[in-house]
Amino acid sequence: MTWGSPAEFFAMGGYGLYVWGAYAVCLAAMLIEPWLTRRQRRDALAAASRAEEDSR
């Protein structure tokens, strides 16, 4: 599949809005979710270390 130019690639034969609208949301979700999950883990570890300090 050869695209004539970057412009053609982004236009996706007229379907650009639909193709990139789908891919953009997918990418955003798959960047935000791991970030949120890592934050959840970090907060859990912070709570556990507070429990550690409280018990000393």
Place this chain on the structure above:
Amino acid sequence: MNTLRWSTFAAPSRFYALVSAVNPWLWGLAIVLALAALYIGFFVAPVDATQGNSYRIIFIHVPAAWLSMVLYLAMAFWAAMGWMLNARMASMLARAIAPTGALFTFLALWTGSFWGKPTWGTWWVWDARLTSELILLFLYLGYIALVSSIDDVVRGDKAGAVLALVGAVNVPIIYFSVVWWNTLHQGATISATAAPKMAQTMLLAMLLMTLSFWAYAFAVVFTRAQALAVERERHTDWARSLAGKELQ
């Protein structure tokens, strides 16, 4: 740890350590497979005769839909294991799967909608497959709401398991909907018994992206399960000493 048993990683502390060792590989796999899939999907696979370039949404739509179903079954399985075997890590794993499953269900619906608009002329139709996939999203959200609403985690796990198991009937309904009902959504292009009815390059990109999403799902679900394990076990020695080390 000298012997490996089925129950070895039922211990939250060992599960946590296993995930830490395995996750970097899962992330690497997810990224490499996604890049390969995108390259083949956009620079090798040809234009479609009827749908032009709009069909390229397939490379994320089908993987998301497959994962939405597989993750639900996995969630129901682990919830059942946790309940039957009194294994709290299994129940935590079920809880960890739910948000990711819900996300993939949403992505299947969103990407499907963006594919439907140019090809069917509509963002939505109440056909059997779309409707049953929407119900899957409600089941995931219902599971999350239910388990979060019950203060006693063990009772929450059990209630969640009941909902997950009862809702599991929806997955074969989604799968067979295009056979049982007259649907706008197309029928299966891939089956276990017949040759696939799609071009090799398109199929390859789709399968590579499915594997990428799968690796991604493992990685993010495992991270969430680590978080849940530490939260639930925050008063134990392993969690407290781990927290001391990890937050240096």
